[in-house]
Every structure is written in structure tokens, then in C-alpha cells.
Amino acid sequence: MTLQNNTSAPRRANEYDVAILGSGMAGGMLGAVLARNGVRVLLLDAGVHPRFAVGESTIPYTSGMTRIIADRYKVPELKPLSSHKGISRHVSRYCGQKQNFGFVYHREGASQNPEEINQLVVPSAIRTETHLFRQDIDSYLFNVAVKYGAVPRLNTRIADVDIDPDTGAVLRTDKGEEFRASYVVDGSGFRSPLAEKLELRETPTRACTHSRTLFTHMIGVQPFDKAPAAKAHQQPNPWHHGTLHHVFDGGWLWVIPFDNHADSINPLCSVGLTLDPRVFPKDDTPAQEEFDAFLGRFPEIAWQFRNAKAVRPWVSTGRLQYSAKQVVGERFCLTSHAAGFIDALYSRGLTNTMELVNALGWRLIAASRDGNWSLERFAYLEALQQGLFDFHDDLVYSSFVGFRDFELWNAVNRTWMLGTMLGNVMLEDAYYRFTRSGNTNVFRELEDSTLPGSPLPVSDGFNAMSKLTRELCQAVDESQLAPHAAAQQILDCIRDADFVAPSFRLGLRDTRCFNMSPGKMAKNAVWCRRDAPPEIGPRMINASKGLVRMRLIGG
Incomplete structure (x- = not known):
């Protein structure tokens, strides 16, 4: 070109x-x-x-x-x-910096269970992400x-x-x-x-998701790591170092700090409350009042906002989905x-x-x-x-259905983790080959897919897992299947998958947090060379080489 x-x-x-x-x-x-x-x-x-x-x-x-x-x-x-x-x-x-994706599960009227957390840590080898x-x-x-x-x-x-x-x-x-x-x-x-x-x-839109949101920028939002509810948490990375999602039956609340590293000069924090209007109907209540009323129902979330003030007008939407x-x-x-x-x-x-x-x-x-x-x-x-x-x-x-029950949410969250990690492998493999050859055709190859839009179109197993997750959650939504039964089927599918390194242990219920440590990386490299499917192993090896190279040259 x-x-x-x-x-x-x-x-x-x-x-x-x-x-x-x-x-x-x-x-x-x-x-x-x-x-x-x-x-x-x-x-x-x-x-x-x-x-x-x-x-x-x-x-x-x-x-x-x-x-x-x-x-x-x-x-x-x-x-x-x-x-x-x-x-x-x-x-x-x-x-702000983003070192992790954090999820804390809450039940209205009950104390937060410190075992009901999930976190995906961005590997320290890259740490590229930003608020x-x-x-x-x-x-x-x-x-x-x-x-x-x-x-x-x-x-x-x-x-x-x-x-x-x-x-x-x-x-x-x-x-x-x-x-x-x-x-x-x-x-x-x-x-x-x-x-x-x-x-x-x-x-109407064909979207099955049903949600609305209210959001603003705030000052004075406290790091959740300091909250009484977080004292017993054992996640690998501080919540405040990444994007925190408080999840609950009927929705989720985002906390995106811009002030979470020493070089920042921004005291603000992005805050948004996203709700299923069938669970939390929208009325004429002003957004600040609705937000305050919500915090009154979830006092352990409210701790984070006890001294917070909105610095710009709230935006309150109707249904978000359109197509x-x-x-x-x-x-x-x-x-x-x-x-x-x-x-x-x-x-x-x-x-x-x-x-x-x-x-x-x-x-x-x-x-x-x-x-x-x-x-x-x-x-x-x-x-x-x-x-x-x-x-x-x-x-x-599937995630909103999962929010109703931690066991199901804990399983659905793994399918998102896998899509995020493996989709990035596809991209980094292509970029590595481009840096070696200078040939832009490697990017044209990414378009040669029968499943455009899938993060991992080359893996039949991954796409079957995604379809199974959607079908199981629909069965739960229609009261045809218990949440725990659906959760177990999803975890079994992940445990038996050929596209997931066994050392990741993502098919096990208690692997609620995932951090790609050097030890996991070493085991994954062996798996890539010996046991990984041909559509996965070489791509992971190339992606790893490229990320290491990027780290060494300061990219």
C-alpha cells in the first residue's frame, strides 16, 4: 500500500x-x-x-x-x-490504569460473601490497558x-x-x-x-439483553479495597487498579477510576448503574435520587460512595439496546x-x-x-x-441471567474470560506475523471466517461452548433448568475443552480469579507445543513471542 x-x-x-x-x-x-x-x-x-x-x-x-x-x-x-x-x-x-477486570457479587439484604468474587488480571508482561x-x-x-x-x-x-x-x-x-x-x-x-x-x-430490536443505565463522573469515590466488605477478599490484584463491577440480581454497577496511579492528575471517577428495567422499572425519579435509593438497598456498595459527589449532570437512559x-x-x-x-x-x-x-x-x-x-x-x-x-x-x-445466582454467574464469567484471552491471541498472532513480514495480508486472513464477530472463529470448540452457554441460560431464564445445573454443564464443557490449557483450571468452580503468572505461562508454552489443537498452539506461541518483544522494546 x-x-x-x-x-x-x-x-x-x-x-x-x-x-x-x-x-x-x-x-x-x-x-x-x-x-x-x-x-x-x-x-x-x-x-x-x-x-x-x-x-x-x-x-x-x-x-x-x-x-x-x-x-x-x-x-x-x-x-x-x-x-x-x-x-x-x-x-x-x-x-487511569487498568490492571484487572474485577467483579464483586452482592445480594440485597445479605452480607457480601468474600468467596463470591471474580477477577481477571491483565498479565504483568503487557499491562497496556487504560481507563x-x-x-x-x-x-x-x-x-x-x-x-x-x-x-x-x-x-x-x-x-x-x-x-x-x-x-x-x-x-x-x-x-x-x-x-x-x-x-x-x-x-x-x-x-x-x-x-x-x-x-x-x-x-423492535432483536437483542435479547434488556438494560438501561444512569451514569456520571464523580469525585470522592473511595477505593473499594478499603471497604469493610473487601477486607477478607483474596483477589490477586487491588480492585482499585482496574475496572470494578459490582454485580447483583438485575444489574451491575461500574467504577472506573481515573486517579488510580501516581502520574494521574485527574481526581474523577466514572460511575454507572446499569439495570434490567423489568426488575428495576424506570420512573420519573431523578437519577441522583434513584442512585441513592439503590445504595440504600446495598449498603456494602454504598460505602464506596459515602463521600462521593457527581461533578456533572447525570445521564439516565431508556432501554440501551438498539440494532x-x-x-x-x-x-x-x-x-x-x-x-x-x-x-x-x-x-x-x-x-x-x-x-x-x-x-x-x-x-x-x-x-x-x-x-x-x-x-x-x-x-x-x-x-x-x-x-x-x-x-x-x-x-x-447470559450474564444478566447469571446475575440471579452466583454459581451460574461464576460459570458464565469463565466463558467471557476465555473469549477475551483467546481473542487477543488471534490478534497478537497476526500482529507478530506482520512485524516479521510486513505483509498486510495477515490481516486480510482474519476476515476469512465463517463466523465473523466471534473472538475465536478458528475453534469449533469455543464457539460450541458459547452456543451452549447461551442455550443453558435461556433454559434458566424460562425456568426449565436450575441455575446450579446450568453452571455445572458450562464448567464441565470448559474442563473438557481442547482449546483451554488444563493448567488454567478454568473448568473448576473455585478458579474464580485468574492471573497469568510466569508459572502458568511456562506450563501453557509446553501445552502449546505438545497438546494444543493446531489452530490454537502455534497462534499462542506467536502471540507470546510478540508480546515479549513488545515488552522488551518498551511498546
């Missing part, structure tokens, strides 16, 4: 190769990728920067994909966003896009879009201004102008949050966004050069986005 900077003006005024609606994470990063590679980009947004946004917690897949996009598309300014160290040194000291202070990150990406030549139009609301399959799109603002583009990428979120104009929303029956059409594509949304649980939103930027970037660059904007070129993005939506819906739906 030949790279060039886009420093010249468009061939005609207000005429572009690609118009991007929305300049958040998706729009800013995609705009930077395209403009860096010579695409004439118009970056439109109804708002301005800086601005408040949620979607603040990364996972290893997010950071790995950011690193791939930076190197694949030759945008070095993106590379710092692939690690907590890079962000703190080069982008913002207002972001993103989004207003800084989004502004940074927007400015990188503009630096490379994307034409910014903030405070510009698109009122109408007309698309001609042969010539492209005409976009009209609410003030009567017109822009023309060969292709439109809508990254504007739920209120997508294209979804509305083309009637793309599924009504689209079509996300790719002639001359347009909806990115992840314009296409649909499930729930913030497991921090998949940013990951799905990066997936789309990576898969869409090279297609748009190629189309801007050869003039082929055919639907066929972009068809994969339809399957990918719908697959990502459905996989996440299955997982979150």
Missing part, C-alpha cells in the same frame, strides 16, 4: 472521497487513517471538542487493534493509544485527523442525506449548506441520520454505535469500533484510488458488524 499525505485541497469545493458523520473515537481514528493515506476526508460533527463521553475502559484486544491500525496504516500518532504508558506520556495524564478520559482522547484523535488533512466541520448538523449508487451522496446541513462525497461513513451513534433516513432500525437490519449499503456504512448497541458490560464498544476502523480503512483507501465503491467491496462489514452485535448480545444476556 503506497502512502501519501493529503495536503492539497479537494478537487472541487465541498466535494470529498469520504464524509464521516461524527468525530468521536470511530470518526477521529478513521479520519486520521484515511487522510494519512491520501483520501479526501470531510469530518462532520454536530458538537465540538472537548466533550464528555463514556466508553472509557479498554481491553487487551482494544490496545492490540490500536497498535495494528497505527502500524498498518502508518499513523504513528495512534501508537501511544495502544498502552497506558504511551497515553500517560504522550496524550493525557487524565487517564480513557474520553474528552482528551477524542480531541487528540480529531486533531490527528485534521493534521493529516481531514477537513473539519464542527458544530455542523446534517439534516438530510441523498445517496445515488452511481455518483455518491449529497449531505445537507440544517443551515442549507451542501457537501458531496463518494462515500458516507456514519459514526454518529444512536441518532444516526442515515439510519433514520433509510429506516434501517430494527423495531439495524442493515448497516452497509450502496455508498454508505454505519459504524458500530450507529449500527447498534448492547451494553457497556465487558467494554466491547471500543473494541468493536476498532474492528470496524481496521476493516473499513483499507477498503476506503482502495476505493478512493480505483473508483470502485461497489457494495460488493464493503459487504464483509455487514457480516462483521452483525456478528459482533449478536455475539455480544448472547454473552451479556
Whole structure:
């Protein structure tokens, strides 16, 4: 792929190769990728920067994909966003560290059982993850896009879009201004102008997950490690060093601190309460009052917020889930949050966004050069986005069913752990082979799948486990199966799986916390070479080599 900077003006005024609606994470990063590679980009947004946004917690897949996009598309300014160290040194000291995913299970009216906890620790060999202070990150990406030549139009609301399959799109603002583009990428979120104009929303949504949320930023949130309820906890890593999820029948509460390391200058903490409205119906109660009433029902969670105050207005939503029956059409594509949304649980939103930027970037660059904007070129993005939506819906739906009973939740949580860890293996294997060869075809290979959207499409066993988990949780939801029986079947499936190293012991009930220690890594390396399936072992070996290399060079 030949790279060039886009420093010249468009061939005609207000005429572009690609118009991007929305300049958040998706729009800013995609705009930077395209403009860096010579695409004439118009970056439109109804708002301005800086601005408040949620979607603040990364996972290893997010950071790995950011690193791939930076190197694949030759945008070095993106590379710092692939690690907590890079962000703190080069982008913002207002972001927090994320060393773990923590889950503490609560029952209303009962003391928290110190055995009912789960934690997945990010391996110390990488420690890349971050709690993103989004207003800084989004502004940074927007400015990188503009630096490379994307034409910014903030405070510009698109009122109408007309698309001609042969010539492209005409976009009209609410003030009567017109822009023309060969292709439109809508990254504007739920209120997508294209979804509305083309009637793309599924009504009702096909999502099985049912949740709403209220959220804000707070000051004065105490580390849960200091709470009386946490004194008997024996998790491997402090709760405050990562993203903490308080889970309970009917929902979960996130605590995402930005002040949890010495270099941070941000005293804030992101807090959100996500509830199943069938268990916790929404009424006209103000969000702060609803939050306080909830804490009154769970005093051991409330300890963490005894001195906390919201520093910005609460946002209280209706049902979060929405979807689209079509996300790719002639001359347009909806990115992840314009296409649909499930729930913030497991921090998949940013990951799905990066997936789309990576898969869409090279297609748009190629189309801007050869003039082929055919639907066929972009068809994969339809399957990918719908697959990502459905996989996440299955997982979150199963988790909400699991929240009713710790034993079931304890089992479902393992399926998420495996998807997170093994999906990252797929990505790091591809990145390692790319660094060795410089051949971008390794990333095209990731698209060659009959199960787009699955974190581990190469493993029949993994995908069968995911399907079994969903079916068992549905049986529990319909009162056809006891939670403990479903939990045992899930654990048995994991214990017998050929794609899981036995040394991980994830099929055992009491492996509630997982830390990839050097000892586990050594045992896993032996398993990879001797007993792992051929679709897993070599990929794990390559991923490990790549991560060690990244650590040694300070990436």
C-alpha cells in the first residue's frame, strides 16, 4: 500500500472521497487513517471538542487493534493509544490504569460473601490497558485527523442525506449548506441520520439483553479495597487498579477510576448503574435520587460512595439496546454505535469500533484510488458488524441471567474470560506475523471466517461452548433448568475443552480469579507445543513471542 499525505485541497469545493458523520473515537481514528493515506476526508460533527463521553475502559484486544491500525496504516500518532504508558506520556495524564477486570457479587439484604468474587488480571508482561478520559482522547484523535488533512466541520448538523449508487451522496446541513462525497461513513451513534433516513432500525430490536443505565463522573469515590466488605477478599490484584463491577440480581454497577496511579492528575471517577428495567422499572425519579435509593438497598456498595459527589449532570437512559437490519449499503456504512448497541458490560464498544476502523480503512483507501465503491467491496462489514452485535448480545444476556445466582454467574464469567484471552491471541498472532513480514495480508486472513464477530472463529470448540452457554441460560431464564445445573454443564464443557490449557483450571468452580503468572505461562508454552489443537498452539506461541518483544522494546 503506497502512502501519501493529503495536503492539497479537494478537487472541487465541498466535494470529498469520504464524509464521516461524527468525530468521536470511530470518526477521529478513521479520519486520521484515511487522510494519512491520501483520501479526501470531510469530518462532520454536530458538537465540538472537548466533550464528555463514556466508553472509557479498554481491553487487551482494544490496545492490540490500536497498535495494528497505527502500524498498518502508518499513523504513528495512534501508537501511544495502544498502552497506558504511551497515553500517560504522550496524550493525557487524565487517564487511569487498568490492571484487572474485577467483579464483586452482592445480594440485597445479605452480607457480601468474600468467596463470591471474580477477577481477571491483565498479565504483568503487557499491562497496556487504560481507563480513557474520553474528552482528551477524542480531541487528540480529531486533531490527528485534521493534521493529516481531514477537513473539519464542527458544530455542523446534517439534516438530510441523498445517496445515488452511481455518483455518491449529497449531505445537507440544517443551515442549507451542501457537501458531496463518494462515500458516507456514519459514526454518529444512536441518532444516526442515515439510519433514520433509510429506516434501517430494527423495531423492535432483536437483542435479547434488556438494560438501561444512569451514569456520571464523580469525585470522592473511595477505593473499594478499603471497604469493610473487601477486607477478607483474596483477589490477586487491588480492585482499585482496574475496572470494578459490582454485580447483583438485575444489574451491575461500574467504577472506573481515573486517579488510580501516581502520574494521574485527574481526581474523577466514572460511575454507572446499569439495570434490567423489568426488575428495576424506570420512573420519573431523578437519577441522583434513584442512585441513592439503590445504595440504600446495598449498603456494602454504598460505602464506596459515602463521600462521593457527581461533578456533572447525570445521564439516565431508556432501554440501551438498539440494532439495524442493515448497516452497509450502496455508498454508505454505519459504524458500530450507529449500527447498534448492547451494553457497556465487558467494554466491547471500543473494541468493536476498532474492528470496524481496521476493516473499513483499507477498503476506503482502495476505493478512493480505483473508483470502485461497489457494495460488493464493503459487504464483509455487514457480516462483521452483525456478528459482533449478536455475539455480544448472547454473552451479556447470559450474564444478566447469571446475575440471579452466583454459581451460574461464576460459570458464565469463565466463558467471557476465555473469549477475551483467546481473542487477543488471534490478534497478537497476526500482529507478530506482520512485524516479521510486513505483509498486510495477515490481516486480510482474519476476515476469512465463517463466523465473523466471534473472538475465536478458528475453534469449533469455543464457539460450541458459547452456543451452549447461551442455550443453558435461556433454559434458566424460562425456568426449565436450575441455575446450579446450568453452571455445572458450562464448567464441565470448559474442563473438557481442547482449546483451554488444563493448567488454567478454568473448568473448576473455585478458579474464580485468574492471573497469568510466569508459572502458568511456562506450563501453557509446553501445552502449546505438545497438546494444543493446531489452530490454537502455534497462534499462542506467536502471540507470546510478540508480546515479549513488545515488552522488551518498551511498546
